[in-house]
Amino acid sequence: MKIQNHISRTLLLGAVVLLLGACSKEKPKADPYDTSKMDFKTPPAKVTNERHTGPFASGSALSYGPELKPLDPSPVKTIRLDTTHKIIEIAPGVNFSGWTFGDQVPGPTIRARVGDRIKFSMTNRSDEVMPGVQFTAAPMMHSMDFHAAMVSPQDKYRSIAPGQTIEFEFTVNYPGVFMFHCGTPMILEHIASGMYGAMIVEPKEGYPTKADREYMIVQSEFYVKPDPQQRKVNGQPLYVLDGENVKKAISSYTVFNGYLNGMVKKPLIAKPGERVRLFLLNVGPSKTSSFHVVGTIFDRVWMEGNPDNQFRGMQTVLLGSSNSAIAELIVPEAGQYIMVDHHFANASQGAIGLIDAGTVKPAEKNDLEHHNMPATATPSDPAAVQGKLDFESKCLACHSIGRGKKLGPDLLGVTKLRSDEWLKKWLKSPEQMLQSDADAKTLLKEYNNIPMPNQNLSDAEIDRYLKYFHWVDTQPAGTIHSADGAH
Ligand SMILES: [Cu+2]
Numbered sequence: 001m002k003i004q005n006h007i008s009r010t011l012l013l014g015a016v017v018l019l020l021g022a023c024s025k026e027k028p029k030a031d032p033y034d035t036s037k038m039d040f041k042t043p044p045a046k047v048t049n050e051r052h053t054g055p056f057a058s059g060s061a062l063s064y065g066p067e068l069k070p071l072d073p074s075p076v077k078t079i080r081l082d083t084t085h086k087i088i089e090i091a092p093g094v095n096f097s098g099w100t101f102g103d104q105v106p107g108p109t110i111r112a113r114v115g116d117r118i119k120f121s122m123t124n125r126s127d128e129v130m131p132g133v134q135f136t137a138a139p140m141m142h143s144m145d146f147h148a149a150m151v152s153p154q155d156k157y158r159s160i161a162p163g164q165t166i167e168f169e170f171t172v173n174y175p176g177v178f179m180f181h182c183g184t185p186m187i188l189e190h191i192a193s194g195m196y197g198a199m200i201v202e203p204k205e206g207y208p209t210k211a212d213r214e215y216m217i218v219q220s221e222f223y224v225k226p227d228p229q230q231r232k233v234n235g236q237p238l239y240v241l242d243g244e245n246v247k248k249a250i251s252s253y254t255v256f257n258g259y260l261n262g263m264v265k266k267p268l269i270a271k272p273g274e275r276v277r278l279f280l281l282n283v284g285p286s287k288t289s290s291f292h293v294v295g296t297i298f299d300r301v302w303m304e305g306n307p308d309n310q311f312r313g314m315q316t317v318l319l320g321s322s323n324s325a326i327a328e329l330i331v332p333e334a335g336q337y338i339m340v341d342h343h344f345a346n347a348s349q350g351a352i353g354l355i356d357a358g359t360v361k362p363a364e365k366n367d368l369e370h371h372n373m374p375a376t377a378t379p380s381d382p383a384a385v386q387g388k389l390d391f392e393s394k395c396l397a398c399h400s401i402g403r404g405k406k407l408g409p410d411l412l413g414v415t416k417l418r419s420d421e422w423l424k425k426w427l428k429s430p431e432q433m434l435q436s437d438a439d440a441k442t443l444l445k446e447y448n449n450i451p452m453p454n455q456n457l458s459d460a461e462i463d464r465y466l467k468y469f470h471w472v473d474t475q476p477a478g479t480i481h482s483a484d485g486a487h
Pocket residue numbers: 099141142143182183184190195
């Protein structure tokens with residue numbers, strides 16, 4: 001007995017020692033995604049008839065533009081994003097009847113870290129009249145769907161009526177760059193109207209690199225048409241969602257951060273030698289993005305914004321609708337680095353921006369803006385050249401040259417159709433001409449009673465347009481085309 005006991009005890013001891021030894025030698029690394037350690041516990045969402053007042057967005061974890069605030073270290077993030085209906089400008093002169101989170105499109109970016117508790121609340125304020133706005137879209141139900149959360153959609157992502165408030169909380173378990181959006185049917189229409197944004201969840205230990213700059217870029221499409229009721233915003237036509245085209249994915253604009261060529265006029269700033277970290281989210285709702293930066297290579301790309309999904313040395317990042325990435329690049333030397341959706345049809349609709357690492361001359365900047373456009377013949381007279389550039393940035397949304405009607409007429413041959421006098425008066429004040437001039441009135445009828453908005457042009461600018469139009473009309477037939485601009 002004793003001996004047997006002794007033997008079995010020694011065997012047991014030996015086994016334990018062996019086991020321990022094996023453990024200390026090849027101790028399996030803890031899985032950072034150990035689901036048994038994740039927090040899925042959330043109380044039921046609370047819906048009340050109390051209405052938030054005051055700011056439409058609040059919380060120290062929110063950033064309101066492409067420049068991102070550093071992470072707020074507090075483990076609880078209290079966030080409010082109320083929904084509003086408001087007119088947003090998406091391109092020069094294009095005022096769109098949008099729906100928002102936090103009163104802006106895209107909504108503010110939320111920044112958190114794995115393990116943080118998000119305490120979210122939202123009032124549906126779609127029934128409130130916005131200051132300075134003559135009208136808004138009819139109030140309606142809205143909801144919030146966080147791709148960063150793991151919760152019951154039937155509970156947390158419920159639609160609430162105007163005047164109601166929903167509150168819920170959750171813990172973020174995975175690092176990434178996650179979309180949030182309204183999930184109320186027709187979801188497509190709610191997203192296409194502007195109800196989306198990004199939530200950045202940093203890894204628990206932060207990122208493995210040190211970036212000098214961090215920027216958020218949200219890509220999305222707009223599907224617009226002039227308001228059938230012909231309502232106006234500050235004298236300019238109102239645009240509304242094109243319910244047919246949005247279903248066919250025929251977009252009018254594809255843009256970064258909510259505005260046609262927006263980051264050309266307001267470039268992201270960097271310096272030569274710096275590491276720039278771009279947080280990318282392609283909202284869609286229906287298009288794929290091939291994000292590329294002209295003049296550099298992505299040192300690292302973390303698909304979905306998670307450093308565990310790493311690629312090195314990439315030229316382009318392919319993002320389907322609601323996919324995201326963090327792309328880091330080194331700015332090699334002074335210059336302007338052009339960000340484009342390399343699906344060039346999307347770039348030509350406005351998905352273009354700049355990382356400015358150096359000084360740009362205004363003329364060069366104009367060239368850069370039209371990087372998306374094919375090279376065309378150029379006049380030699382500098383005034384006509386400027387007229388051409390102005391035309392491409394201000395008029396191409398509604399006009400073409402030699403490519404047929406858009407919202408307004410094809411302007412090829414316009415100097416043969418109209419006298420300089422007429423054109424000058426028209427460009428100075430289309431609204432006056434529409435009242436007093438018979439030809440202008442006929443034209444308006446032909447163009448579905450959509451009046452051309454006053455472009456606020458100076459006499460000098462008008463002269464340059466005329467010089468450009470005259471140059472166009474002296475070129476051999478069929479040689480001059482404007483690029484395919486927006487719309
Ligand atoms: Cu909605």
